[in-house]
Amino acid sequence: MRTSVVLITCSSCGREKKMLPPVEGYRCICGKNIVTKTRRLFINCECGANAKYLTNSRDRLTETECPVCGQPVTCEWNVKKWCYQTIRSE
Numbered sequence: 001m002r003t004s005v006v007l008i009t010c011s012s013c014g015r016e017k018k019m020l021p022p023v024e025g026y027r028c029i030c031g032k033n034i035v036t037k038t039r040r041l042f043i044n045c046e047c048g049a050n051a052k053y054l055t056n057s058r059d060r061l062t063e064t065e066c067p068v069c070g071q072p073v074t075c076e077w078n079v080k081k082w083c084y085q086t087i088r089s090e
Contacts, residue, residue: 005019005021005054006021006038007053007057009056037056038054039057043075045073051066060077062077062084
């Protein structure tokens with residue numbers, strides 16, 4: 001599975017940057033150097049769009065926008081599958 005985008009989130013200021021792989025490190029606008037040890041993130045938006053990313057997030061919940069409609073999508077860390085997955089609304 002090839003991932004087309006890496007989502008880098010700065011731990012100091014919270015800015016999110018989308019980059020093409022391979023990404024070994026990143027220097028944020030705020031001056032923080034970020035090492036990119038990544039995890040898989042799968043987005044399934046309510047508009048029907050699906051996306052695969054890599055992210056440096058280490059939080060239990062992470063949020064990013066849908067690449068098609070731009071709406072925020074919240075994903076939760078799934079320990080069993082070792083990836084972030086969209087939280088299903090019921």
